[in-house]
Ligand code: PEP
C-alpha cells in the first residue's frame with residue numbers, strides 16, 4: 274500500500290500514521306521528494322483491510338498494490354484457466370484454443386421447441402445448449418419460464434442430443450435442482466451482485482457462467498467473480514452481455530472493450546453474449562464476429578425456430594439458418610486469429 278501525503282502534512286501527522294501502522298503489525302518506509310512525501314507500507318496488505326488510512330489527517334490518497342480481486346487476478350494464476358466439463362457427447366472446454374459456441378433459445382418453451390433447436394444448433398456446430406427455465410423478467414407479468422418442467426425438458430434434450438446444458442439460477446432454493454440437471458449454472462446480469470447467490474454457487478463445484486451486470490464496471494464484475502472463487506469454485510467463466518448507456522437505438526451497448534481488459538486482468542475465460550448486448554437480430558452476427566476477433570473465448574447466441582412467436586427475446590434471436598451461416602463466418606474469424614471453432 275502506498276500513502277501519498279498532502280503537501281501541508283505536518284511531521285506530527287506523519288508520525289501519527291507511522292505509529293498506527295506499526296501498531297497494526299506492518300512497517301513503513303518514508304520517501305521525501307521535492308514536492309511530495311510518500312509513505313510505503315510494507316507487509317501483508319491483508320492487515321490493512323478495513324483500516325481507514327484515508328481518514329488520517331495529512332493523507333491525500335491511498336493506493337493498494339495488490340488487486341482487490343486477488344483469486345481472479347493474473348497475479349494469482351499466471352496461465353489462463355480452462356473450464357472443462359464432461360458432457361454426454363464428450364468433454365467441452367471454455368478457455369482453450371477453441372472458441373466455444375453456446376446457442377439456444379432465451380427460454381425453454383415446449384418439448385418440440387427445445388429439442389428441435391438443440392438438434393439444429395448441434396448440427397451447425399454449437400458445443401453447448403442454452404435455455405432458461407427460470408426467467409428473470411423485467412415485468413412480473415411477462416413469461417417467467419417453465420420452472421422445473423423446463424429443467425426436465427432440458428435434461429431430456431441433453432440425453433437426446435448429447436449437448437451439455439447451461440441454464441440460469443435465480444433463487445438459491447433451486448440450486449440443488451439445477452445442479453442435478455445442468456452442466457453449467459448461469460448467473461444473470463440482474464443477479465451479478467446478489468452476493469448470497471454468488472456464495473451458494475461458489476460452494477457448488479459446477480461451472481458457473483457469470484454475466485456482467487448492466488451497470489457494473491469491469492472491477493465490480495471481477496469482484497463478483499471473486500465471491501465465487503473465494504468459496505472454492507474456480508470453474509467460472511465471465512460473460513460480457515452489454516451495459517446500459519445513453520444509447521437508445523440498441524437494447525444495450527456491447528462493451529467489447531471489456532474483452533481485452535478482462536483478458537489482461539484475469540485468468541478466467543471470457544465469453545460474449547451479443548444477443549443481449551445489442552438486442553436486435555440483424556446486428557447480432559457482426560458483433561459475434563467482432564467478439565471473437567477481440568479475443569473472446571466463446572460466444573453465447575440466442576437462437577429460435579420461430580422468433581416471431583418466441584415467449585422471450587424473439588427480436589434478438591437468430592433463426593436456425595442464420596445461426597448456421599454465422600457459424601461458418603465464425604470459423605473464418607477464428608482461423609484468422611489462430612483459433613478454431
Ligand atoms: C439470458 O441469458 O436470457 C438473460 C436473461 O441474460 P442477462 O442476464 O444477460 O439479461
Ligand code: MN
Nearest residue numbers: 379575585586
Ligand atoms: Mn434472453
